[in-house]
Structures are given as C-alpha cells and as structure tokens.
Amino acid sequence: MSGDESDRPTQSLSDDDRALLEDLLAGKHRALARVISKIEDRSPGYRALVSELYSHTGEADVIGITGSPGAGKSTLVDKLAETYRERGETVGIIAIDPSSPFSGGAVLGDRIRMASTVGDMDVFVRSMSARGTLGGLSTATADAVKAMDAFGKDKIIIETVGAGQNEIDIVRTADTVAVLVPPGSGDDVQTLKAGILEIADIFVVNKADRDGADRTVQELREMINLGEDGGAGPGAGAGHHGVGATTESEKPNAGADEDDSDGDADDSWRPPIVETVATTGDGVADFVDELAAHRDYLVDSGTLADNARQRYAEEIRTHLREDVHALLEEQLERAGGVDDLAEAVRRGETDPYSIVDDVLEPVEACVGDLETDLADGERGDRGDE
Template sequence: MSDEPAAGATTAGDDAPGSKTESTDDGLVDRLLAGDHRALARTISRIENRRQGYRELVSDLYDHTGTADVIGVTGSPGAGKSTLVDKLAETYRERGETVGVIAIDPSSPFTGGAVLGDRIRMASTVGDMDVFVRSMSARGTLGGLSTATTDAVTAMDAFGKDKVIIETVGAGQNEIDIVRTADTVAVLVPPGSGDAVQTLKAGILEIADVFVVNKADRDGADRTVQELMEMIELGEGPSFGASAGHHGPDASGHHGTDAGGHDVGDADGHNGAHDEPERQEPVDGDASDATRSWQPPIVETVATESRGIDELLDAFADHRTYLVDSGERETRSHRRHAEEIRTLLREDLHELLEGELDRHGGVDGLAEAVQRGETDPYTIADDVLDPVERCLSDLDASIE
C-alpha cells in the first residue's frame, strides 16, 4: 500500500504523540511546497493539535501565501452545506482549479476531535488528489471555527490550492467568525424558512456576500427568495453589514438566478446575479460608500442535481472582482492579519496567566480562599496581573 493518503483523508494519526514525525520536521515545509499531500496533512495535524513547532511551520509558510481564494459556506444545519461544497469542489476541478476543503465539525466533548467527518458526505471528488478535504474540530468555539482554522488555510494556500472552501458547523448567529477568515461568505438558506429568515436579520444576514437558496426545487423556495430580497432592500444604511465589518448593499436591486440559471428580475425589471455591482465613489473622502457598493446576490441551487452551481461560482468570481477593483480585498487582508495578531496574543497571554495562577496556588486553591472570605476575585486578578504590568512598564521605560 502506498504511504500517500487517500484523497480527502484526514491523517491526524500521522502526527500522533510518540510518533517519529512528532519530533522531526526536516523538510516538511519543503515537501509541502513541492506538492506533497502527505506533508500537507501532517502540517495541518501539527497545527490543529498545537504541537511543538507548529508556529515555526506556519511562520515559514507565510511568504508563500496570498493567491488562494478563500470561500466560507455557512448556514443552518440541514441546509445542504456538505453536498453543496462537494459540488463546488467538483465543478472547480472541471474548470481546472485545485481545491482545499476544511469542514468544521462539532467537537467531541470527550476527545475534542471532530465528530461528523463531513468528508463522508463529499463523494464526488474521491480519488482526485487535487481536492484535499480535511475535517477539523470546532473545539467548542462559539463561531464554529477553531483558532487553528486560519493556520490550516495558510497551509493550503502555501501548498498552492487555487480555492480553499471552509464549511462551518451551522450554529446560527454565532457563525460570524467566518468573516475573519474567508474572502467571500456564502450563507445558505433552506426554502420555506419563514421565521428562520427573519431570525437572520439579527446576525448572520449581515455577513453574507452571496445568499444561496439551496434545495430550490422544494415548496417555499420562491417565497424565501422574495423574503431575502425584501430584507436586502430594507437593509440600507450602516447597520447592514457594517457591524460585521464586512459589507453592505447598494441600491441596485439585483439579486440572482434561479436553480436553472435564469436571471430573476427585481420589481423594476432589472436582471440578476452576474451584473457588475455598482461602483459608488466615496463622497468627501468617506470610504464607507465604496465598501457598501456590493449587494449580495441570491442564487438558487439544487446541489444534489448540480443545478445552479455554475451560477454560484460565477457569483463568487464577481465578488472577487469587486474585492480587487474596490480595494476591499486589501482591506480585508489587513483586518485578517490584525485579528490573527490579537488571537495569538490572547492565546499566549492566557498561557502566561495560567502559569502565574499556578504559582499563586492554582485556580482551585484561590477559589477556596475566596470562599473562606480571605480575599476576592478582583484582588486575585490584580495580584496575578501585577508582575505582567510591571514587566510591561519596565519595557516601556527601557524603550524611552
């Protein structure tokens, strides 16, 4: 049997504790950059498990990134995300592009590992080594994305994947974390959602670059499309998209195609998803108008029959063109790197503080002291942070 992994296989065991690869990274980056899928799998295992040396691996890969399109697919459970992602990957391959898929699964409360294994539901590309599918655990994060996801995207980007697709857990309004990682976010809305569509107003609606009404052959699809159109039209102003730091609509009113690829006109007869979004020039130096010039199209699909997939990929391409032409791609990249820095600092500071808590007797011992009335949580926090603050003050003084 070849030691190459099967297409789409997860190889977490390749980097298990005590294995040879745990302590030897010789040539791993070089093999990844040379197109070795086994090296990619081992790198992602090292990243996900946060094993020693993973940060150096990711750091070495950064110079080789920046070319992949990162597409997030999110929506409520049962909307058909996995089937849609499978068809997206298949169609991209038919167009000659390579694909990486990261399927974020709910994490096991016992092991912390992924419990669904979405690659089981992605059968169309089995055997195609240019489609690399990896299931990763959400590890309890509210946004449905583990902190390792961005690093895994970095690895796939450096590997040379043209498209990296992230499928999220589908936990409702907490899915907004995908905005911090993906260039384009597709929000799936099942037909006949009714009250569920109204619920989207409060959260997930704001993150969509493209709306997808999947399973559009079912009753209620037309109504769902109409409800989404109305919500988009009512979403004028800074509250739509601005709170998510993403985008907002213009007033063009175009909204997409049906499952057969036909343009769906708006009330004024305008046609749909593939019109160039209107470019609005900033007024008096206000860039917010420019960032609000993309209006999310609505694309109807029937993923099980591959209907509407080409139209959806075209909508993604249109959005990429908008990002590049408007300068928003550069803005999002800057925002993404800033968020990565914040995340790493939070993780490192957390570890430092855990060590300081242990030095003070551990959380349990401190909690008992509070319970006995000997101290209080605020005093403990001040005591634990005091050496950190003094260190930073000394550093500032030395710099001055």
C-alpha cells in the same frame, strides 16, 4: 508567551520541520496533511512552522460556506469543488465539524456527502473540530488555511457547522461568505436574519426544486432592499463588506427605482441571490460566477487588502489573548493555585481584586521593563544615525 518556552514563533525550525515545510511547498499532499495535523494537535514547533508559512500565502481565494442545518452545505461544496476542477483549478476543503464531547475531535458525519471528487488528488479534504469555539472556527482553522494557501491551492473552501449569531467568526477567515438558505417559511428566514444573514456576500437558496423556494428568494430580496432603505437587514451596514451596489445577476425588485442618481452605488456590494439544486448540480455554475464576481469586486475596490489587514489584526489580538491567558494561568499556579486562592476568599482572608493585583504585578513590571528597553533601543538607533 505560551507555557512551552521552546515553542516561540521566533524559534528556528527543526531539521524535521524544515524538511516537512519543503515537502509542503513542493506540492506533496502527505506533507500538507502532516502539517495540518501538527497545527490541529498544537504539536511542539507548530508555531515556528506556521510562522514560516506566512511568506508563502496570499494567492488563494478563500470561500466560506455556512447556513442552517439541513441546507445541503456538504453536497453543494462537493459540487463546487467538482466545478472548479473541471475549470482546471485545485481545491482545498476544510470542513468544520462539531467537537466530540469526549475526545474533542471532529465528528465526521457529513463527509459521506462529498463523493464526487474522491480519488482526485487535486481536491484535498480535511475535517477539523470546532473545539467548542463560539464561532465554530478554531484558531487552528486559520492556520490550516495558511498551510493550504502556501501549498498552492487555488480555491480554499471552509464549510462551517450549523448557523447562528456566533457563526460570524467565518468573516474573519474567508474572503467571500456564502449563506445557504433552504426553502422554508418566512419565520425561518426571520430567525436567521438577526445574525447569519448579515454576514452574507452571496445568498444561495439551495434545494430550489422544492416547494417554497420562490417565496424564500422573494423574502431574501425584500430583506436586502429593506436594509438598503435603512432597515435591519443585510443592507443595514452590519454585513461582511457592506451592501448597496447592484450586480448584473441580481437587479432590484420589479418596480424599484434603478436610477443611480448619486453615482456612488457601485462603491459597495449588493448580495446576489443564487438558486441551486446541489444534488443535480443545477445552478452551481451560476454560483461559481457570482463568487468570481465578488472576488473581482474585492480586488478592484481595494477591499481585499483592507480585509487582510483586519484579519491579521484580529489574529494578533487572538494570539495575544491566548498567550497572556496561559501566562496568567502559570502565575496563578505559582501563587498557590486558583482553588487555594478561592478558598482564601471564602474564608475572608482576601478578595478577588487583591488577588488579581498581586498576580498582575510581576507581569506589569515585566511589560514596564520591556517598554524601557524598547525606548533605550530607539534612542540608541537615533544616536547611530
């Protein structure tokens, strides 16, 4: 329901966009770049183009990498991509950068750290702007993931900017979320605990060759165990997929009771802790193995399909919010513009509630007509039977 009536998702593709889609599906990287640009710029026809992508998606493994500033995300993503390429897999990287306050475009400061895969056409790197969204991810990011998925990338890595409570939007886009925690004091980990730690499927203590790494690992392990005991940590049920199970690579602390008397601990996922040194590549292979283990868990438990349904439900809600907002803005303009309406309120001629009722009245009437048409159509279908 955007303001551009010609850009409905039900509209058929133009000849140029049809050719662009065919080039993308044929594996032409230039077409992939053009499609993502079209998506990010919200160019005319992009919705019809994205709609066509859906039937070609669902095969890629989408990995989210987030964590506090300075944790070494870009360097680790670079090494991760290099490792996947050594294993014969193709990679797409979406690096979410802060938005420029002037142009709204991405600030590309960290891309210089992704150097190992430069020149490798099977590693496609795209920086995108966060565009001021609270979670650091824009709607365009999810659409860009679909473009890379339809293109045929085996692994799609999303690196998000910064860390914090609002970063949890990455959960709605990635299948597996890895949270990087640099060596530091307990206060640093406690600060993160309130939000970012709770979304982790895997914890990565990067820069593990620095002082304090062992302490950070121990603090993370204690938080996981505290959550499993009913505390307020990652195991408290607020995480990405829930925790509680024990993976082979991350057993409970020494002295903990490892007996699974209930027999159902394996129904959930306990985040492992991996130590890496991204600058040298140490521990990256272990990280890749844990990512694969989590993928296997998602598939075997049916969680992958559940998450996909939740993701599409959220996409539907997001698009509805955006389109209804645009529709209401148009209605406000037809009613005289919000500034004039606000002035009328100031003069005591009306009030905000009355204005909202007046603006919504034709929208509600339209929805009512639509419900009637749908009901009539259903009755007609039953009559045909």
